[in-house]
Amino acid sequence: MSVLTGNDSLVHAMSDQPCPGCGLRLPPIEGTTDPYGGASPACWAVFGEITAKDYSEFRYPPIHRTLVDAYMAQHPGYATPAGRRSVAVHLVGLYLVLELGIPSDEVVSRLGTVFPDKRDVAPLLPVPKHWEATIALMRGPLSLEEHTQRARQWAEAVWRAWSAHHESVRTLAAVAMAARLKSAGTPTGRTPPGSGRRRPGSR
Numbered sequence: 001m002s003v004l005t006g007n008d009s010l011v012h013a014m015s016d017q018p019c020p021g022c023g024l025r026l027p028p029i030e031g032t033t034d035p036y037g038g039a040s041p042a043c044w045a046v047f048g049e050i051t052a053k054d055y056s057e058f059r060y061p062p063i064h065r066t067l068v069d070a071y072m073a074q075h076p077g078y079a080t081p082a083g084r085r086s087v088a089v090h091l092v093g094l095y096l097v098l099e100l101g102i103p104s105d106e107v108v109s110r111l112g113t114v115f116p117d118k119r120d121v122a123p124l125l126p127v128p129k130h131w132e133a134t135i136a137l138m139r140g141p142l143s144l145e146e147h148t149q150r151a152r153q154w155a156e157a158v159w160r161a162w163s164a165h166h167e168s169v170r171t172l173a174a175v176a177m178a179a180r181l182k183s184a185g186t187p188t189g190r191t192p193p194g195s196g197r198r199r200p201g202s203r
């Protein structure tokens with residue numbers, strides 16, 4: 001809780017704390033954080049607000065999966081194998097949507113599981129130090145169209161920030177998609193349907 005004074009904005013600025021994942025500065029709160037400990041409780045609460053709108057006001061829009069991928073990829077927590085897998089899985093989700101042009105709500109059905117064996121993976125290091133956008137972009141009263149556009153803009157910024165690891169992510173995605181096609185009884189090594197590359201930011 002902040003103390004109201006004659007210079008309230010200064011008090012806020014001084015008491016705000018950066019999120020360890022995305023760096024967003026917010027007044028600290030008591031509360032839970034994400035399962036892998038990559039976010040501050042205050043940032044995690046904002047994520048909760050935004051996803052609550054997805055479930056209620058926006059009735060689970062197609063962009064939802066990408067919004068979650070952007071958030072989780074921006075809040076790496078490498079203390080556990082699940083945390084290490086999480087970052088890779090969410091980056092694969094961003095790759096499929098932003099580079100391959102797969103509709104956000106079809107990612108799971110197209111990909112299956114990135115790590116069906118739940119194996120441990122090496123953490124993707126170094127993690128980005130600078131983010132062009134955070135979940136703060138998603139706040140405020142937004143129409144579904146604005147919500148979708150901003151989520152995409154944020155997701156593109158997160159994906160760009162991880163550029164040092166794009167090749168690793170593409171490889172993971174290719175392996176997972178090949179396994180998926182094989183288990184579905186279709187020939188492997190084919191480009192999945194609907195993989196036309198879309199340019200981000202086209203207006």
Ligand SMILES: [Zn+2]
Binds near residue numbers: 021023075
């Ligand atoms: Zn954050």
